[in-house]
Amino acid sequence: MTADEALDSYLAAVLAGSRRDAMSVIDRARAAGLDLRTLYLEVFQPALREIGQLWQENRVTVADEHLATAITQSAMLRLYGSLELPGAVGRTLIAACVETERHEIGLRMLCDILELEGWNTLFLGATVPTESLARMVAERKPAAVALSVSLPPHLPRARTMIQAIREATPENPPVILLGGRPFLEQPELAYALGADLTARDAAEGAALLRKRLS
Amino acid sequence: MAAKPLTEAASEALLASKEELARSITTELYQEMPELLEKYGERGRVRCHEDMLYNLEHLAPAVALDEPVLFARYVEWLRDMLAARGIPAGEVRRSLEITRDRVRTRFPADQAKLIAAVLEAGLNALGPAN
Numbered sequence: 230m231t232a233d234e235a236l237d238s239y240l241a242a243v244l245a246g247s248r249r250d251a252m253s254v255i256d257r258a259r260a261a262g263l264d265l266r267t268l269y270l271e272v273f274q275p276a277l278r279e280i281g282q283l284w285q286e287n288r289v290t291v292a293d294e295h296l297a298t299a300i301t302q303s304a305m306l307r308l309y310g311s312l313e314l315p316g317a318v319g320r321t322l323i324a325a326c327v328e329t330e331r332h333e334i335g336l337r338m339l340c341d342i343l344e345l346e347g348w349n350t351l352f353l354g355a356t357v358p359t360e361s362l363a364r365m366v367a368e369r370k371p372a373a374v375a376l377s378v379s380l381p382p383h384l385p386r387a388r389t390m391i392q393a394i395r396e397a398t399p400e401n402p403p404v405i406l407l408g409g410r411p412f413l414e415q416p417e418l419a420y421a422l423g424a425d426l427t428a429r430d431a432a433e434g435a436a437l438l439r440k441r442l443s
Numbered sequence: 444m445a446a447k448p449l450t451e452a453a454s455e456a457l458l459a460s461k462e463e464l465a466r467s468i469t470t471e472l473y474q475e476m477p478e479l480l481e482k483y484g485e486r487g488r489v490r491c492h493e494d495m496l497y498n499l500e501h502l503a504p505a506v507a508l509d510e511p512v513l514f515a516r517y518v519e520w521l522r523d524m525l526a527a528r529g530i531p532a533g534e535v536r537r538s539l540e541i542t543r544d545r546v547r548t549r550f551p552a553d554q555a556k557l558i559a560a561v562l563e564a565g566l567n568a569l570g571p572a573n
Contacts, residue, residue, distance in 0.1 A: 285520070287528050381501050382500045382501060384508060421510075
């Protein structure tokens with residue numbers, strides 16, 4: 230089974246609303262030798278983007294899209310459970326999503342990919358109060374912080390969070406990676422909001438962090 | 444104490460009055476185009492109010508960050524999304540024009556000018572009026 234074949238089958242299963250079939254596709258893909266990175270970047274990510282596009286074109290409903298996200302979150306959790314993690318490399322990432330749960334997936338992918346490289350990742354999920362996040366960053370002194378924003382109404386909050394993190398870490402500040410849909414077409418926006426780095430997906434994010442911190 | 448930047452003040456003012464603005468824009472749109480009621484029903488009117496709110500929630504950050512392109516991109520996305528659902532760009536155009544008119548009468552001149560400029564970016568993104 231190639232990644233493309235897995236993608237087609239996964240997409241079909243998800244659009245049919247069958248979690249069981251979706252999991253079966255992933256199991257077969259794993260058995261065929263596709264690793265986690267490949268499944269994340271060449272199956273889940275394109276599948277979700279395709280479904281977003283289908284919704285845009287009014288070919289699937291919002292409920293279909295929610296279902297696809299939920300199935301994918303289940304699949305990712307299941308995959309993570311089967312991972313053999315390498316030895317720790319002594320680097321920590323704190324990851325927070327500026328808005329709602331449904332848009333957490335990219336951030337989760339980044340965390341899992343980094344864990345496969347020996348990082349320790351603290352995934353905080355969505356709607357973390359800014360002060361609490363800043364305090365955690367100050368106390369734990371991670372090498373990097375990753376923030377994710379999917380929709381423009383939440384961009385000002387991303388700026389506030391970055392400012393708070395910087396104020397809380399005058400010495401040894403973490404590298405701040407900011408990602409999400411608004412930055413795909415306007416990467417300079419991420420820098421305008423105060424971030425150090427921006428990436429188009431989890432793979433690029435992990436690569437940039439690796440490069441920056443080596 | 445440093446004064447709040449105009450962009451932030453304008454954005455906050457917009458968000459603070461978004462419900463009232465959305466209501467007023469919807470009312471005027473339906474007054475101008477009574478056929479909308481027949482076309483979309485009472486449910487459509489409720490959806491229109493929600494859509495106007497969504498517009499304002501996307502207008503505000505573009506104003507706050509001084510990024511008209513953000514709003515222009517949103518309007519393009521909106522136009523395509525609505526077109527796929529049988530809602531013509533002309534209705535989007537009118538709703539944004541009415542929003543601009545409302546903003547000019549409702550907000551202090553310096554804030555209104557800023558907000559109107561971002562709305563213009565959105566209107567330009569819609570393409571030429573047919």
